[in-house]
Amino acid sequence: MDLHRKYDFKNHHFAGEEGRLIPLLQQAQAMDGYITRDRIHEIHKNSGIPLTHIYGVATFYSQFRFKPVGKYMIRVCHGTACHVSGAKDITEACQDHLAIPSGETTADRLFTLETVACLGCCSLAPVIMINNDTFGNLSPKDVKKIINRYKKEGPKEAAQ
Amino acid sequence: MMKILVGLGTCGIAAGAEETYRKLSTHSQADGAGFQLGKTGCIGMCYREPLVEVRDDKGARFTYGAVSPDKVDRILEEHIKGGKPVDEWLVWSNDTVGSDKPYLDNQSRIVLRNCGTIDPESLEDYLAVEGYQALKRVLDNKDPEGLITQIIESGLRGRGGAGFLSGMKWRFARMAAGKRKYVICNADEGDPGAFMDRSVLESDPHSVLEGMAIAAYAIGNVSVGIIYVRAEYPKAIERLNIAIKQAEERGLLGDKIFGTDFEFHVKLKEGAGAFVCGEETALMQSVEGKRGMPKVRPPFPATKGLWDCPTNINNVETYANVPWIVLKGAGAFNSMGTENSKGSKVFAMAGKVKRGGLVEVPMGITIREIVFGICGGIKEDKKFKAVQMGGPSGGCIPAELQNTIIDYESINKTGAIMGSGGLVVMDETTCMVDVARFFLDFTQRESCGKCTFCRIGSKRMLEVLTRITEGKGRETDIDLLLDLAQRVKNTSLCGLGQTAPNPVLTTIKYFRSEYEAHISNKKCPAHSCNQLLTYSINDLCTGCLLCKRACKFDAISGEKKVKHVIDMSKCTKCGECFKVCNFHAVARD
Numbered sequence: 001m002d003l004h005r006k007y008d009f010k011n012h013h014f015a016g017e018e019g020r021l022i023p024l025l026q027q028a029q030a031m032d033g034y035i036t037r038d039r040i041h042e043i044h045k046n047s048g049i050p051l052t053h054i055y056g057v058a059t060f061y062s063q064f065r066f067k068p069v070g071k072y073m074i075r076v077c078h079g080t081a082c083h084v085s086g087a088k089d090i091t092e093a094c095q096d097h098l099a100i101p102s103g104e105t106t107a108d109r110l111f112t113l114e115t116v117a118c119l120g121c122c123s124l125a126p127v128i129m130i131n132n133d134t135f136g137n138l139s140p141k142d143v144k145k146i147i148n149r150y151k152k153e154g155p156k157e158a159a160q
Numbered sequence: 161m162m163k164i165l166v167g168l169g170t171c172g173i174a175a176g177a178e179e180t181y182r183k184l185s186t187h188s189q190a191d192g193a194g195f196q197l198g199k200t201g202c203i204g205m206c207y208r209e210p211l212v213e214v215r216d217d218k219g220a221r222f223t224y225g226a227v228s229p230d231k232v233d234r235i236l237e238e239h240i241k242g243g244k245p246v247d248e249w250l251v252w253s254n255d256t257v258g259s260d261k262p263y264l265d266n267q268s269r270i271v272l273r274n275c276g277t278i279d280p281e282s283l284e285d286y287l288a289v290e291g292y293q294a295l296k297r298v299l300d301n302k303d304p305e306g307l308i309t310q311i312i313e314s315g316l317r318g319r320g321g322a323g324f325l326s327g328m329k330w331r332f333a334r335m336a337a338g339k340r341k342y343v344i345c346n347a348d349e350g351d352p353g354a355f356m357d358r359s360v361l362e363s364d365p366h367s368v369l370e371g372m373a374i375a376a377y378a379i380g381n382v383s384v385g386i387i388y389v390r391a392e393y394p395k396a397i398e399r400l401n402i403a404i405k406q407a408e409e410r411g412l413l414g415d416k417i418f419g420t421d422f423e424f425h426v427k428l429k430e431g432a433g434a435f436v437c438g439e440e441t442a443l444m445q446s447v448e449g450k451r452g453m454p455k456v457r458p459p460f461p462a463t464k465g466l467w468d469c470p471t472n473i474n475n476v477e478t479y480a481n482v483p484w485i486v487l488k489g490a491g492a493f494n495s496m497g498t499e500n501s502k503g504s505k506v507f508a509m510a511g512k513v514k515r516g517g518l519v520e521v522p523m524g525i526t527i528r529e530i531v532f533g534i535c536g537g538i539k540e541d542k543k544f545k546a547v548q549m550g551g552p553s554g555g556c557i558p559a560e561l562q563n564t565i566i567d568y569e570s571i572n573k574t575g576a577i578m579g580s581g582g583l584v585v586m587d588e589t590t591c592m593v594d595v596a597r598f599f600l601d602f603t604q605r606e607s608c609g610k611c612t613f614c615r616i617g618s619k620r621m622l623e624v625l626t627r628i629t630e631g632k633g634r635e636t637d638i639d640l641l642l643d644l645a646q647r648v649k650n651t652s653l654c655g656l657g658q659t660a661p662n663p664v665l666t667t668i669k670y671f672r673s674e675y676e677a678h679i680s681n682k683k684c685p686a687h688s689c690n691q692l693l694t695y696s697i698n699d700l701c702t703g704c705l706l707c708k709r710a711c712k713f714d715a716i717s718g719e720k721k722v723k724h725v726i727d728m729s730k731c732t733k734c735g736e737c738f739k740v741c742n743f744h745a746v747a748r749d
Contacts, residue, residue, distance in 0.1 A: 019447070019448055019449045020449060021449035022429075022430075022432055022446065022449050023429075023430075025432070026391075026430060026432065056451055057449065057450065057451055060434065060451040060452065060608075061432035061433050061434050061452070062432075062433035062434060063391055063431075063432040063433035064432065064433075078352070079352035079353050080352045080353035080510070080511070080548060080551070080582065080584045080598070080599075081352075081353050081510035081511050081516075081584055083352075083598050084511050084512065084584065084586060084590050084595075085511075116392075117350070117352050117435065117602060117606075118350070118351070118352035118353065118354070118355075118392075119392065120170065120349070120354075120355035120358045120392070120393065121170060121171050121174050121206075121355070122206075122353055122354075122355055122508060122510030122511075122516065122582075122584075123171060123206035123207050123209075123509070123510055123516035123517050124171060124174055124175065124206070124209075125510065125511075127174070132394070134170070134173070134174035135174070136174050136175060
C-alpha cells in the first residue's frame with residue numbers, strides 16, 4: 001500500500017509538510033501494527049521532513065510503538081477509579097497468567113500486555129480492554145478466565 | 161406506538177448493551193411487535209448499564225437498569241404488550257416509580273440536555289430539539305459583537321479547568337488582527353477519572369459542532385475549526401465524523417451555511433497519546449505536527465496561535481453550552497449558580513460511590529449534595545474520606561469540607577481546582593499517600609521534559625512518595641516534599657508542572673497524620689500499602705486449609721481443623737490469605 005497516496009494535503013489549512021507528520025505516522029502504524037524503520041525512511045523521502053524530526057515526534061507520543069505487538073492487545077486501565085478499585089491486582093493477575101511483564105509480548109505473539117492511563121469507563125472499574133472489547137467490574141480471577149477464552153476460542157466468542 | 165431506546169455509549173457497550181440491542185431488534189422486526197427500536201447515547205447512569213428506556217405516546221418515560229438480554233422478554237411481555245411496567249427493574253421514570261429517581265431528578269441538564277434522549281447518529285433527532293436553531297438565529301441577527309456580549313453576560317467560564325471567561329476569549333480573538341483565524345475544540349480529555357467530554361461527543365456531537373460554528377461566526381475570519389480528540393475515544397471519533405458529514409450535506413456546516421456567506425469547515429485531528437497536549441499551546445504544536453511541548457505565553461493563542469494565526473480554544477463542554485445560551489438567553493444561564501460561577505457543571509462520578517456516572521448540577525451545590533443526595537453515598541456504606549477533584553492537577557478535599565460549594569473560587573481555596581470535572585470519591589480504605597503517589601507517577605511520566613523542575617523534580621517527589629509507601633520514609637521527607645512542590649510549581653511553564661504538586665500538597669495539608677503514620681510508625685492506616693501490613697491468624701481460624709493452599713510462598717503451616725500459623729520470614733505480604741479467608745480469621749494490621 002502506498003502510504004502517501006491516501007494523503008492529499010493540498011488543503012491549505014494544513015499546509016506545510018510538518019502538519020501532516022502525525023497523521024502519516026498513525027497511518028503507518030495502522031498498516032504495520034508498529035512503526036518500522038522502513039516506513040520512517042519512506043516518510044522522510046516523500047516529505048523531506050528530517051529523520052531526526054520524525055524520530056523526535058514518533059518517540060514523543062506514547063501511541064507509537066517500535067516493536068511488533070501480539071494478536072491481542074490487553075490494555076489494563078490504571079485510571080484513578082481503577083487504581084482505587086484494585087487495578088494493580090488486575091495487572092498482576094495478567095502478568096502472572098501470561099508470564100510476561102507489562103509492556104511485553106508473549107513468545108507465541110498472541111498477547112501484548114500494556115497499562116494505560118484511563119479508558120474512560122470509570123464507573124465499571126476496574127476495566128481492561130482486549131483489542132476493541134471492554135470488560136468491566138473485574139476480579140483477578142475473571143481476568144484469567146477471559147484470557148483463557150481468548151486463547152481457546154478467539155476473539156468473537158470470548159467477547160460475548 | 162411505544163418506543164424503546166438503548167443507551168449505546170462506551171460504558172453501555174462495555175456492559176453489554178449491544179447484545180441487548182440485538183435481542184430487541186430480533187423482536188422489533190416481527191409483525192405486531194408493538195414498538196419501535198432506537199439508539200441513544202449516554203443516559204448517565206453508568207453504574208446501571210445497560211440502560212433501556214421505554215417511552216409511550218403520552219410522553220411517559222421509563223428507564224430500566226442492568227438490562228441483560230435475558231430480561232428483554234419479560235419487559236416486552238409485561239410492559240409493551242401488557243402495558244404494565246416491570247417495577248422491580250425500573251431505575252427511573254418521569255412518573256413516581258424508579259429506585260434511583262434522585263439521581264436524575266436532582267440534576268440540572270444544560271450540557272447533557274440531549275444526552276440519552278436523542279440518537280447521536282441522527283441529524284433529524286437533533287433538529288427536532290431545536291438543533292442548529294441557535295446558529296440560524298446568530299446568522300440572522302448579523303451581530304457578532306452583540307453575540308460576544310451575550311456570552312460574556314451569561315458568565316460562561318471555560319469548562320476545561322482554568323475557568324477563564326469564554327466570551328472574553330472570543331473578544332480577544334475577534335480583536336486580534338489577522339485575515340485567517342481558527343477555532344479549536346479541545347477534546348483531549350486526558351485526566352484519569354474524567355469522561356464527561358467523551359460522553360457528550362458520543363451522545364450529542366452536533367451540539368459541539370454548533371457551538372464551534374457560533375464561536376467561529378462571532379470571532380470572524382474563521383473558516384476552519386479543528387477538533388483535537390483523543391485517539392483512545394474511537395466511538396466519539398466515529399460519531400463526530402458522521403455528524404460532520406450530515407451537517408455538511410444539509411448546509412449546516414461547510415460553504416454558505418444557511419444560504420449566507422458564512423463558511424465553516426470542521427476537521428478532526430486525532431491525538432497520539434500525550435497528556436500534555438491538553439494544554440493549549442502544546443495542543444497547537446501537536447496539530448502542527450511537532451512534539452507537543454508548551455510554549456511561553458504571551459503571546460496568547462488569541463493573538464498568535466495555530467500557524468501563528470489568532471486562535472480560540474475552548475473545550476467540549478464549553479462549546480456544548482453555547483447553543484443553549486443563545487436560544488435561552490444570558491439571563492437564563494446566569495440566574496443559575498453563584499456570584500462568579502454561573503450555569504451548571506458536569507461531573508464524572510467514579511470511585512467508591514454507589515451511583516457512579518455523569519451528573520450535571522447547578523454551580524453552588526455542595527459536594528455533600530452530589531455525593532450523598534445524587535449519588536447515594538459511599539459503596540457498602542463505608543466511611544466517606546475525601547473526594548479528588550481536578551485529576552492530576554487537582555487535589556483531595558477531605559470529608560470535613562464536604563459542605564464546600566461547587567464554584568471556581570471556593571474549590572480553589574481548598575487547594576484543589578474545579579478542573580474538567582472528574583470527581584473520584586474515596587473511602588476509608590483509600591490511602592492518601594498512595595493517591596498522591598499515583599498522581600505523581602502519572603504526571604512525571606507525562607511531563608514533556610522541557611522544564612527542569614517538572615522533569616526531574618516530579619521524579620524525585622515520586623521517589624520520596626514511593627519510599628514512604630514502602631515503609632522506608634524518613635523524618636525529613638514531608639518537608640522535602642513541600643520544598644520540591646513549591647519549586648516545581650514556581651518554575652514550570654505550563655499547567656501540567658504548575659499543578660502537578662497539588663495532589664501532594666492537599667493530601668499533606670489535610671491528611672498529614674497519615675503521612676506521619678507511614679513514616680514514623682511504619683503503618684498504613686487505610687490498610688492499603690502492602691509493604692506496611694503484617695498478617696496474622698487469629699482464633700476464628702477453623703483450620704480449613706484454604707489460606708494454606710492459596711499461599712504461593714509456603715508461608716502458612718497447619719493441619720486440618722487446627723489453627724494455622726503464618727511464618728513471617730516467608731510471608732511476602734501479598735494478601736492472598738486475607739482475601740480467601742471466609743471466617744475473618746486472617747488479621748492484618
